[in-house]
Structures are given as structure tokens and as C-alpha cells.
Amino acid sequence: MRIELRDYERNEAYDELIDAAGQPRPAARALFDYLGRIDAAELEARRQAVDAAIMAMGITFTVYSDGANIDRAWPFDLIPRVMSRREWERIEAGLKQRLTALNLFIDDLYNAQRIVKDRVFPLEVLEGSRNFREQCRGITPRFGVWAHICGTDLVRDRDGTVYVLEDNLRVPSGVSYMLENRQLMKRLFPEVFEASSILPVDDYPIQLHDTLAALSPRDTDRPVVAVLTPGIFNSAYFEHSYLAQQMGAFLVEGSDLVVQDDDCVYMKTISGLRRVDVIYRRIDDDFLDPEAFRPDSALGVPGLMRAWRAGRVGIANAPGAGVADDKVVYAFVPKIIKYYLDQDPIIPNVPSWLCMYDDQRDHVLAHLDELVVKPANESGGYGMLIGPRATASERDKFAALIRENPRNYMAQPTLTISTAPTLVNNHLAPRHLDLRPFVLQSSRLHATTGGLTRVALREGSLVVNSSQGGGSKDTWIVDTEE
Amino acid sequence: MLSRVAESLYWMARYLERAENTARLINSTTQVLLDLPRGASFGWDVLIKVAGLDALYHQHHTELDEHHIMRFLIQDERNPSAIVSCIGYARENSRTFREVLPMEFWERINALHLYIQRNAAKTTLGRTERYQVLNEIILRRQSIVGLLMGSMSHDIAYQFIKLGRNIERADMTTRILDVNSAVLLPRDSAASGPALERLWMGTLTGLSAYQMYRRHVGVHVRGREVADFLLRDPHFPRSVNHCLGEIETCLSVLPRQATCIQASRQAWRRLESTQLKEMAPVVLHEYLDQIQADLGVIHDTIARQYFHLHQNLPQPAGQTTNPSTQSQS
Numbered sequence: 001m002r003i004e005l006r007d008y009e010r011n012e013a014y015d016e017l018i019d020a021a022g023q024p025r026p027a028a029r030a031l032f033d034y035l036g037r038i039d040a041a042e043l044e045a046r047r048q049a050v051d052a053a054i055m056a057m058g059i060t061f062t063v064y065s066d067g068a069n070i071d072r073a074w075p076f077d078l079i080p081r082v083m084s085r086r087e088w089e090r091i092e093a094g095l096k097q098r099l100t101a102l103n104l105f106i107d108d109l110y111n112a113q114r115i116v117k118d119r120v121f122p123l124e125v126l127e128g129s130r131n132f133r134e135q136c137r138g139i140t141p142r143f144g145v146w147a148h149i150c151g152t153d154l155v156r157d158r159d160g161t162v163y164v165l166e167d168n169l170r171v172p173s174g175v176s177y178m179l180e181n182r183q184l185m186k187r188l189f190p191e192v193f194e195a196s197s198i199l200p201v202d203d204y205p206i207q208l209h210d211t212l213a214a215l216s217p218r219d220t221d222r223p224v225v226a227v228l229t230p231g232i233f234n235s236a237y238f239e240h241s242y243l244a245q246q247m248g249a250f251l252v253e254g255s256d257l258v259v260q261d262d263d264c265v266y267m268k269t270i271s272g273l274r275r276v277d278v279i280y281r282r283i284d285d286d287f288l289d290p291e292a293f294r295p296d297s298a299l300g301v302p303g304l305m306r307a308w309r310a311g312r313v314g315i316a317n318a319p320g321a322g323v324a325d326d327k328v329v330y331a332f333v334p335k336i337i338k339y340y341l342d343q344d345p346i347i348p349n350v351p352s353w354l355c356m357y358d359d360q361r362d363h364v365l366a367h368l369d370e371l372v373v374k375p376a377n378e379s380g381g382y383g384m385l386i387g388p389r390a391t392a393s394e395r396d397k398f399a400a401l402i403r404e405n406p407r408n409y410m411a412q413p414t415l416t417i418s419t420a421p422t423l424v425n426n427h428l429a430p431r432h433l434d435l436r437p438f439v440l441q442s443s444r445l446h447a448t449t450g451g452l453t454r455v456a457l458r459e460g461s462l463v464v465n466s467s468q469g470g471g472s473k474d475t476w477i478v479d480t481e482e
Numbered sequence: 483m484l485s486r487v488a489e490s491l492y493w494m495a496r497y498l499e500r501a502e503n504t505a506r507l508i509n510s511t512t513q514v515l516l517d518l519p520r521g522a523s524f525g526w527d528v529l530i531k532v533a534g535l536d537a538l539y540h541q542h543h544t545e546l547d548e549h550h551i552m553r554f555l556i557q558d559e560r561n562p563s564a565i566v567s568c569i570g571y572a573r574e575n576s577r578t579f580r581e582v583l584p585m586e587f588w589e590r591i592n593a594l595h596l597y598i599q600r601n602a603a604k605t606t607l608g609r610t611e612r613y614q615v616l617n618e619i620i621l622r623r624q625s626i627v628g629l630l631m632g633s634m635s636h637d638i639a640y641q642f643i644k645l646g647r648n649i650e651r652a653d654m655t656t657r658i659l660d661v662n663s664a665v666l667l668p669r670d671s672a673a674s675g676p677a678l679e680r681l682w683m684g685t686l687t688g689l690s691a692y693q694m695y696r697r698h699v700g701v702h703v704r705g706r707e708v709a710d711f712l713l714r715d716p717h718f719p720r721s722v723n724h725c726l727g728e729i730e731t732c733l734s735v736l737p738r739q740a741t742c743i744q745a746s747r748q749a750w751r752r753l754e755s756t757q758l759k760e761m762a763p764v765v766l767h768e769y770l771d772q773i774q775a776d777l778g779v780i781h782d783t784i785a786r787q788y789f790h791l792h793q794n795l796p797q798p799a800g801q802t803t804n805p806s807t808q809s810q811s
Contacts, residue, residue, distance in 0.1 A: 245581035
């Protein structure tokens with residue numbers, strides 16, 4: 001038995017690999033040539049090999065509600081998501097444009113606030129921002145960059161347009177899975193990698209290291225870089241440890257660090273204190289420094305903000321960078337790009353209605369059964385209303401929430417996000433997916449080649465978050481012009 | 483090296499050593515029982531006692547039979563020294579320092595963890611199944627030690643692994659030696675002479691020491707000579723003397739090690755100077771207790787010097803210790 005493409009039933013969504021005529025798109029041809037040559041039993045055997053490898057390598061993520069069972073194997077689909085190099089290059093340019101503008105925006109907000117004075121960005125949005133940190137006013141970090149690592153979620157609608165769904169500027173995760181997925185695929189399908197031109201992804205840890213090292217306040221060849229993790233019970237702990245390992249950085253917890261009277265940050269080592277130059281923090285602002293933010297935080301380091309303000313340590317992302325990671329701020333990004341760069345956005349935003357404006361709110365309330373409503377500051381797919389799938393009482397509850405706090409909500413049309421063939425019980429079935437590339441900025445800009453493709457493994461589901469039943473695929477950027 | 487990482491490495495090694503030695507303790511005891519003469523008696527609860535777990539055991543159980551005691555020692559997660567718990571803690575600890583170990587280490591320890599998770603229940607099916615599963619654990623654990631010896635730089639991180647392994651190993655050797663004190667042989671000395679010899683042979687076999695004993699001590703297995711070999715032989719890797727030597731070698735490359743070396747020498751001097759004049763169980767037991775106490779002092783000194791060095795510095799509010807690095811000693 002072979003994997004038959006003619007049995008593949010596309011739904012109304014755009015399919016990343018198969019065109020409307022049921023034929024593989026150009027970038028996916030080599031893949032399907034290959035799949036056409038192996039039979040289903042062979043594929044199943046390889047799928048089992050992947051599962052075994054995932055178990056053995058201990059690629060896991062943590063689910064908060066699982067109680068004692070703290071990690072789960074990472075659900076992985078072995079049919080890759082494929083994109084042509086030409087399309088990817090346009091997207092890459094768009095991602096870099098976006099992060100450049102966002103960093104100019106954040107720096108402006110904490111300093112002159114020109115964009116507010118010029119009435120491009122409303123003061124009331126700034127005032128209502130939960131992630132604006134008073135403690136960061138008047139600071140300009142190195143290179144004027146606040147968000148050094150950005151995970152941008154992209155989706156493709158029915159007509160093939162790629163949109164930015166959100167910008168994750170706080171502590172975006174997932175890049176380790178992108179790297180591990182590629183390792184798994186190379187173990188499994190070495191033949192395809194030989195036969196076609198799939199661009200490599202594995203320079204990310206080096207790029208990340210260089211991005212971080214550039215933030216070192218000391219002029220030294222080998223700055224001490226530390227990844228600050230909340231610890232083993234955090235859902236992304238695997239990734240923290242993985243990145244530290246790949247970068248040759250120290251993996252530290254808050255209790256390993258101490259800020260001394262000289263405003264420098266030190267690690268506690270077996271031979272005494274050792275200075276830390278750059279901290280890649282994977283904990284939220286709120287928990288970063290109990291002296292500056294939440295006093296009950298046991299995860300952070302007392303005095304860390306003091307050290308950062310004194311310029312004695314680099315922190316990525318900078319405290320306060322999350323101000324631009326807000327679904328209401330998101331709606332202004334096209335204007336932000338225009339304002340700072342005098343350019344049109346290369347990748348468009350999903351059209352959005354802001355509930356803070358009376359007319360837009362009325363539209364949202366009148367069309368709750370068609371729209372997706374999102375709170376401004378949640379991530380991981382929490383606290384959302386998917387109108388067409390919600391019950392009447394859920395919609396009523398949301399209408400009340402919106403009226404109570406309009407600034408906190410925005411709405412978008414329900415997109416029919418694209419699909420790709422996914423292996424389900426030995427045959428291919430369409431499953432919805434998104435793409436999270438990671439963009440780095442300090443002394444220079446860098447984007448991952450492709451990114452992490454997250455796929456909703458349940459039939460018909462549009463939710464790709466790993467915490468809610470999502471899995472992932474390897475992402476191939478394929479050079480077809482040779 | 484971060485103090486926290488050094489501590490985790492140390493405990494990871496101790497937990498793995500403890501898991502292996504508990505498996506050895508159970509297997510050797512089971513073998514010994516097969517050879518007991520008519521009229522001899524044995525209480526399984528001695529395993530709980532020598533492991534220092536009797537108080538905890540009695541919190542959860544009243545029965546002192548083989549079945550309950552084996553479950554408690556092998557698969558009861560309420561027992562932090564159960565084989566399942568030790569391997570679980572070792573794996574959790576090693577998640578916190580994957581970056582300092584060879585890449586395959588994680589795959590192997592993860593595989594060991596999955597193996598015991600899947601097979602722990604089998605150990606209750608019968609002594610044969612139990613022997614096989616425990617033997618597999620010993621085997622896999624040895625392959626992990628081999629991996630570290632052969633592919634990890636013998637750097638500071640390695641020293642902490644070796645320290646943990648040797649302190650735990652010395653401690654467990656004294657505990658395994660202590661088990662025979664629980665066997666009561668019949669008074670008839672014609673029967674008890676050879677039986678006693680077989681008992682001590684069992685102890686040596688459990689520690690993979692029989693062949694080396696024969697080679698370096700002699701063919702006759704006498705309690706006093708076995709104890710002397712397992713405690714004072716300078717070359718056998720599971721003897722307390724050898725472990726103390728290894729501990730001192732590790733310490734000598736660590737920074738500011740003077741007080742730790744002092745503690746280690748103190749233990750060594752006591753080991754050397756005490757003459758075992760009689761092998762009465764009570765005397766041996768007290769002697770072993772003293773060695774365990776000396777090892778405890780070495781542990782405390784290392785903990786103070788390297789793990790909790792900075793405790794006088796301001797700490798984040800509400801800081802708690804990692805639950806997976808709790809101490810038994």
C-alpha cells in the first residue's frame with residue numbers, strides 16, 4: 001500500500017503543499033516524489049522510530065494541569081510543511097521590518113513618546129497598557145533595542161495571503177522544537193535531504209549567542225552569558241536547558257544570582273562569585289526582580305533592575321519590552337511601521353476591531369458569532385472567544401466582559417487558516433497550522449530559516465498551541481530555482 | 483561551576499549509586515536465603531533497618547513480609563530511597579545540567595527511567611522476574627558510569643559526580659555488610675560453620691567481590707576477612723578504603739578543599755586504626771555505624787564548602803530548596 005495523493009481530501013482552506021488541482025506545489029514536489037516511492041508500512045515504521053527517538057531524547061513539554069506528570073512527549077508529525085525560498089525571503093524581509101519598527105516604538109515610548117505627541121498612537125492605549133513599566137522610563141538599552149528575540153505568529157488565509165497574527169516579545173518559546181524537529185527529520189528521511197535543496201536551520205543557537213554577547217557591558221572576548229529559567233517545573237524548561245547547552249551558556253535560576261553593592265550581577269559558583277555579563281531571561285517582567293516588581297517573587301533576583309539600569313548587565317528581552325506585545329498595540333503596528341520607517345508593511349496585519357472605539361465595539365458586539373475576540377494580554381490561546389464555535393451563553397459572557405473593559409479586547413474575523421497534509425492513521429488528512437519564525441536583533445538582524453510550524457492535530461481544530469492539543473512539523477524552506 | 487549544579491551532579495550520582503546498590507542488596511539477600519540451613523531464620527525487615535528506613539516504613543506498613551518490603555524498596559514512590567524514586571530523582575536532577583554532560587547521558591538515564599517505570603510492577607511476580615529486572619537496572623546503571631568515564635572530560639563536574647558516587651558506595655557497602663547480622667543460625671556448629679561461610683559468600687557475590695576476594699585473600703570465606711576486605715582493601719573499588727582514596731583524589735583538584743580533605747583523612751585514620759577483634763554482630767554493627775557517621779561528616783563538609791557557600795548573602799524571599807535534592811544522610 002502506498003500513500004496516495006488522490007485520496008487526500010482538501011477542505012475549504014488553502015493547503016500549503018497541495019494546489020487546487022490536487023497536485024503538489026512546486027516546493028513540495030520532491031517530497032511527494034519520495035513519499036510516492038515508500039509504502040505505508042514503511043512510513044508507519046518510521047513514524048514509530050520518531051516516537052521512540054522523541055521518548056529517548058526526552059523532547060518534552062510540560063502541561064500545567066498534569067499535576068505530578070510533569071512532562072509529555074512532544075507531538076510531532078512527520079510530513080513537513082514546505083515553503084518556497086522566494087516566498088520565504090519576502091516574509092523574512094517583512095519580519096525584520098516589523099521588529100525594527102517595534103523596537104523603535106518601544107524605545108520611543110520609554111523616552112520622548114513622539115508617536116503619542118504626534119497623535120499616531122493614542123495616549124489612552126499607553127495608559128491602559130499592563131506591560132508598560134514605569135521603572136524603564138528614560139532608559140535606552142544598547143543599540144536602542146528592547147526586544148532582542150521575537151516570535152512572530154504567521155497564518156495564511158483562504159486566499160493565500162500570509163498575515164501576522166501576533167508578535168511575541170516577552171518570552172517567546174518553541175525554537176528548540178524547531179531545531180529538534182529538523183534533527184528528527186534528518187535521522188528519518190536522509191534521502192530527501194540529499195535529493196532536494198532544503199535550507200538548514202541549525203545556526204540559530206550561534207546567532208542567538210552572538211545577539212546576546214553583543215549586549216555585554218564589558219569589552220571581553222568571551223562574555224559570560226546566562227539563561228535565566230524559572231526552573232524545572234516551567235513548561236518551557238526543556239527549551240531553556242537546550243538553548244543553554246547549545247550556546248555554551250550557563251543555565252541559572254534566580255537563586256544562583258546575586259547583585260552586589262557594585263551593581264554587578266554575580267553567579268554563585270563553587271569557587272566563589274563570578275560576574276555575569278548578559279542574561280537571557282525566560283521569566284516574565286513581573287517575576288524578574290522582587291525589589292522592582294512583584295515583591296513575592298521567588299524566581300527573580302533582587303536588585304537586577306538596578307544592575308540593568310546602571311548598565312552593568314545586559315538583559316534580553318529588556319524589561320518592559322512586553323509593552324508592544326499586546327493585542328491592542330498590535331492593531332497599530334502598520335501605523336507604527338509607517339511612522340518610524342516610512343514604509344508600508346510587507347506582511348499585513350489581520351484586520352482588527354478595537355473595542356475601545358465606540359463604533360468598532362458596536363460592530364464587534366453585533367457580530368460576536370462571526371468574530372474571534374482576544375484579550376489584550378493573554379498568550380497561549382487562553383481567554384479567547386471563537387465566535388462561530390461558541391455557545392450563546394459564552395458569547396453573552398464575553399459581551400459583558402467587553403463592555404466592562406473595552407480597552408482589553410480586540411476582535412478579528414475568523415480566518416480559515418491554511419492546512420497541510422498530516423499523517424492520521426496511515427493516510428494523509430488536512431490539519432490547520434501556523435508558523436512561528438524567530439527574529440533576533442541587537443547589533444544586527446537575523447531571522448530563523450522558516451520557523452516552528454505548529455499544527456492542530458484534532459480534526460477541524462484551529463488551535464495550535466501545544467498546551468491545547470497542538471503538535472508540530474518540520475518546516476522546509478526549499479530552493480526550487482536551481 | 484554553579485554551586486547548585488555541583489550539588490545536583492553530586493546527588494544525581496548518589497541516587498544512581500543508591501539505586502544500583504539497593505538492587506544488589508536485594509539480589510544478594512535473595513541468593514543467601516536459598517542456602518540457609520534448616521532451622522535458620524531470617525527477617526526481611528533487616529533490609530529496611532540497614533537502609534535506615536524503618537521509621538518511614540512503619541508509617542505506611544505493618545506487615546514485615548518479603549512482598550511488602552520489596553514493594554517498598556523497589557517501587558514505592560513514598561520512599562525516597564526506593565529504586566524507582568532514586569532513578570526518578572537522578573533523572574530530574576540531570577535535567578538541570580544537561581549542558582555539562584555528554585549528550586548521550588540524557589538518553590541513557592531517560593531510558594533507565596522508562597525501563598523501571600515499565601518494569602517495576604514485574605518485580606512482584608516472583609523472585610526470578612525480580613532478579614532479572616534488578617539485574618537489568620544494575621547493567622544499565624553500569625553502562626551510564628562507563629559512558630561518563632569514557633566520554634566526559636574529567637573536569638570539575640566529573641569530580642562532583644565521582645564524589646557522590648564514592649560516598650554513597652562506601653555507605654552502601656557498610657550497609658550490605660550489616661545484613662548478615664540479621665541471620666540467626668542454629669546453635670549446632672557443625673551445620674552453622676559451612677552455612678556461615680555461604681552467607682558471607684553471598685555478601686561478596688552481591689557486591690561483585692567474590693572473585694577478587696578469592697584472588698587477593700583466599701579461598702576460604704570467613705566473616706572477619708570478608709569484612710576486612712570490604713572495608714580496608716586498598717584496591718577493590720567498592721571497599722570503603724578505596725572509596726575514601728577516590729574521595730580524596732577528587733577533593734585534591736577542587737578549590738579551597740583543605741577542610742574537606744581533613745574530614746576524609748579523619749575517616750580514613752579511624753578505619754585504619756580500629757582492629758576488628760571479634761565478629762559478633764553487635765560489635766560489627768557499631769563499627770559500621772561509626773564509618774557511616776564519618777562519611778556523613780565528609781558529606782556535611784562538602785555541602786558547606788561547595789553547595790551552601792553563599793548562604794550568608796542576601797537570598798530572594800521565599801527561596802526553597804529543590805525538592806529533588808533532598809538529603810537522606
